[in-house]
Amino acid sequence: MDFFKNKSILVTGGTGSFGQSFVNFILNKSKAKKIIIFSRDELKQYEMQNKLFSKGHNRDRLRFWLGDVRDKSRLKLAFNEVDFVVHAAALKQIPAAEYNPQECINTNINGANNVIFAALEEGVKKVIALSTDKACNPINLYGATKLASDKLFVSANNLGGKRETIFSLVRYGNVLNSRGSVIPFFKKLISENKKLLPLTDEKMSRFFIKVEDGVKFVINSFLRMKGGEIFVPKLPTIYIKDIIKALDKNHKLVGIRPGEKLHEALCSKEESHLILEFKDHFIIQPSNWEKNTKNYKTNKMGEKGKNVKDMFEYTSLINPNVLTVSKIKELLKEIN
Numbered sequence: 598m599d600f601f602k603n604k605s606i607l608v609t610g611g612t613g614s615f616g617q618s619f620v621n622f623i624l625n626k627s628k629a630k631k632i633i634i635f636s637r638d639e640l641k642q643y644e645m646q647n648k649l650f651s652k653g654h655n656r657d658r659l660r661f662w663l664g665d666v667r668d669k670s671r672l673k674l675a676f677n678e679v680d681f682v683v684h685a686a687a688l689k690q691i692p693a694a695e696y697n698p699q700e701c702i703n704t705n706i707n708g709a710n711n712v713i714f715a716a717l718e719e720g721v722k723k724v725i726a727l728s729t730d731k732a733c734n735p736i737n738l739y740g741a742t743k744l745a746s747d748k749l750f751v752s753a754n755n756l757g758g759k760r761e762t763i764f765s766l767v768r769y770g771n772v773l774n775s776r777g778s779v780i781p782f783f784k785k786l787i788s789e790n791k792k793l794l795p796l797t798d799e800k801m802s803r804f805f806i807k808v809e810d811g812v813k814f815v816i817n818s819f820l821r822m823k824g825g826e827i828f829v830p831k832l833p834t835i836y837i838k839d840i841i842k843a844l845d846k847n848h849k850l851v852g853i854r855p856g857e858k859l860h861e862a863l864c865s866k867e868e869s870h871l872i873l874e875f876k877d878h879f880i881i882q883p884s885n886w887e888k889n890t891k892n893y894k895t896n897k898m899g900e901k902g903k904n905v906k907d908m909f910e911y912t913s914l915i916n917p918n919v920l921t922v923s924k925i926k927e928l929l930k931e932i933n
Contacts, residue, residue: 599626599627599628600627600816600819600820601623601627601628601629601681602627602628602629603628603629603630604629604630604680604681605629605630605631605632605633605678605679605680605681606623606629606631606632606633606679606680606681606682606683607632607633607635607662607675607676607679607681607682607683608620608632608633608634608635608682608683608685609635609636609666609682609683609684609685609686609712610635610636610666610684610685610686610687611633611634611635611636611645611685612634612636612638612641612642612645613636613685613686613775613776614772614774614775614776614808615685615727615772615775615808615811615812616634616636616683616685617645618808618809618811618812619683619685619812619815620632620634620645620649620659621649622809622812622813622816624649624654624658624659629658630658631658631659631660632658632659632660633660633661633662633675633679634659634660634661634662635662635664635666635672635675635686636662636663636664636686637663637664637665639663642661642663645661646659646661662675665704665708666684666686666704666708666709666711666712667703667704667707667708667711668711669711669714669715672711672712672715673715673718673719675715676715676716676718676719676721677719678719679719679721680721680722680723681721681722681723681724681725681819682712682716682721682723682724682725683724683725683726683727683815684709684712684724684725684726684727684750685727686704686708687704687705687708687727687743687746688700688701688704688705688739689729689739689777690739690777691731691737691738691739691854691855691856691857692854692855692856694737694738694739694742694856695737695738695739695855695856698738701738701739701742702742705739705742705743705745705746706742706745706746706749709726709745709746709749709750710749712724712726713749713750713753713756713764716762716764717753717756717757717760717762720760720761720762721762722761722762722763723762723763723764723765723819723822724750724753724762724763724764724765725764725765725766725767725815725818725819725822726746726747726750726764726765726766726767727766727767727768727815728743728746728747728766728767728768728769728827729743729768729769729770730768730769730770730771730803730804730861730862730863730913731743731861732744732746732747732768733768733861733862733863733864733865734862734865734867736856736858737855737856737857738856739856740856747766747768747827750764750765750766751764751766751825751827751883751885752885754824754825754883754885755885763822763823763824763825764824764825765818765822765823765824765825765826765827765828766826766827766828767811767814767815767818767827767828767829767830768827768828768829768863768881769804769806769811769814769829769830769832769863770803770804770805770806770832770861770863770913771803771804771805771806772805772806772807772808772811773805773806773807773808773928773932774808774932775808779803779837779840780840780929780932783840783841783844783846784844787844787846792847793846793847793848793849794841794844794846794847794848794849795848795849795851796837796838796841796848796849796850796851797837797850797851797852797853797854797857798850798852798853798859799838799850800836800859800860801836801837801838801853801857801859801860802834802835802836802837802859802860802861802913802914803834803835803837803860803861803913804832804833804834804835804861804863804913804916805832805833805834805835805920806830806832807928807931807932810830814828814830814878817898820897820898821896821897821898821900822896822897823891823893823896823897824891825882825883825885825891826880826881826882826883826893827880827881828878828879828880829863829864829878829879829880829881829911830877830878831877831878831879831918832863832916832918833916833918833919833920834913834914834916834918834919834920835919835920835925836919839920839921839922839925840925842922842925843922843923843925843926843929844929859914860912860913860914861912861913862910862911862912862913863879863911863912864879864881864909864910864911865910866908866909866910868881868884869905869906869907869908869909869910870907871883871884872904872905872909873893873894873902873903873904873905874902874903874904874905875896875900875901875902876900879902879905879911880893880896880902
């Protein structure tokens, strides 16, 4: 089923790693009427346009909007006659956020609020915002802003009145090979003939997802959503030291950076009473102060979930799916 057939879709942060993959997927797999790329970087938009148009994609289906999520009036213009929004725009570099907190707040919190009200006022049908494992029990500024953003999107389902706009979130871990992530960083150092790769701590682990799997999960979440859920895919854990081994390199310890955790969490034990487990994902139900009449145990695709055990948590340390060095090597070949 082509869920997006004859519909208009807008992606904030559309020139980022996720945005570009999402747009490519929709162009190739869907008969969506229009795809709008909303971002603030004119050079990246220019490069993305050239890349897509050189592949012969129909120019009438694509629209590039220069704008910033901090600017609500610009968002309202872009959201006019849009059916679905994916909110992927964010400031996400942890050290940069620690030293520039107000900028991170302006984009990740105030920008999220602008997306919500622009969507409500323009009658967007469904909005999915991208969250992060850093938003679960945050210890850094970036994670705190994303937690606040998550709360805004969940609560936005109470603001619509008679409007039909609904909001949900997708929360996942590190995207393999995305801009600014550890694998491209290591590869750059190797290309510069560095003998030892920096490792913050030998115990450090992370959840990882391929960008194309992230795109498919977001699309499935549009099909599954009732509004207010946080969708969490089941992901493998990778130890950072094992990435270095898979690259056939040795490491030097450099210490944990400001705001970093040893291990990441996607679902915390404090919210275990709200978590439902499905075959390939979890959802965190909203804890609204108003009575919620939605039954989240059966989603819009007819899939059925079950309650998890009390004090259940889903962390990169407590995860049955840990990739070995040989599996990581296979994965690195796939993403090259």
